[in-house]
Amino acid sequence: MTGSEELAGRFEEHRGHLKAVAYRMLGSLAEAEDAVQEAWLRLSRSEADDIGNLGGWLTTVTGRICLDLLRSRAARREEPMGDAFVPDPVLRPLAQVVDPAEEVLQADSVGLALLVVLENLAPDERLAFVLHDMFAVPFDAIAPIVERSPAATRQLASRARRRVRGATPSADPDLGRQKRVLDAFLAASRGGDFEALLELLHPDVVLRADSGAFVRGAAASKVVQGAKTVAEQALMFARYAQAAQLVLVNGSVGVIHAPEGRVQSVMGVTIADGRITGLYILADPERLERLEAPGFAG
Secondary structure (H helix, E strand, O other): OOOHHHHHHHHHHHHHHHHHHHHHOOHHHHHHHHHHHHHHHHHHHOOHOOOOOHHHHHHHHHHHHHHHHHHHHHHHHHOOOOOOOOOOOOOEEEHHHHHHHHOOOOOOOOOOOHHHHHHHHOOOOOOOOHHHOHHHHHHHHHHHHHHHOOHHHHHHHHHHHHHHHHHHOOOOHHHHHHHHHHHHHHHHHHHHHHHHHHHOOOOOOOEEEEOOOOOOOOOOOOOEOOHHHHHHHHHHHHEEEEEEEEEEOOEEEEEEOOHHHOOEEEEEEEEOEEEEEEEEEEEEEHHHHHHOOOOOOO
């Protein structure tokens, strides 16, 4: 085995972790893959033998790459992403779940609701929060990335933490209870049962529907609030419920509409006390086309 092959093998041991870091930082699966690949390129051009803690080095390098991407994204964005933005979901067949406790350990288990909140953080805040609170990277290691003192970096994470706690809805972690609520929601949608939908929706439920960059801001991409309005939307799109399937969306039970095996929409939800509090629908054809959705049949 050559030195480059050995280095590549050592890098692959960290790939899953690095993708998890980049996904939480960017909310985009494609950009996360690009960031991890860039981390590999930087490693391959470095004096790898001088790196004492390869995992830590790769984590901070990936964080720096993601921070640059976030800053570039903010600088070139002519308009705000908008409240309707829904991050890329990670899909897995529901049948793969064996133990809900084990599911929490999966790298893709960060919920869409949290990713939506992270989108509203400043890039430096997001980096400090993700690296420290999610991956236990010490502030001394994060500070050089954001070019601040460790104390100032701690303040960034603290500010982000307050915003995350204040904006992230509570959610029932029990997959069985989630499934029962979504089964009932789909049945009510298919049957046109408005009253049943109202019972399943929290009075202040929020629906975010993201149809993509080309139509974002038009009627197709929207945010609606309130059980009555969301129930009306569910009835309007009842035909989609006919071909809907329950899947894991970022570690929680969600829904895909995939006629003939082609994913046309994904819906993640937050559920608390037996009611749906948030719905996150991605219907952007361009982004859905890139999703990995193995094992789903129409």
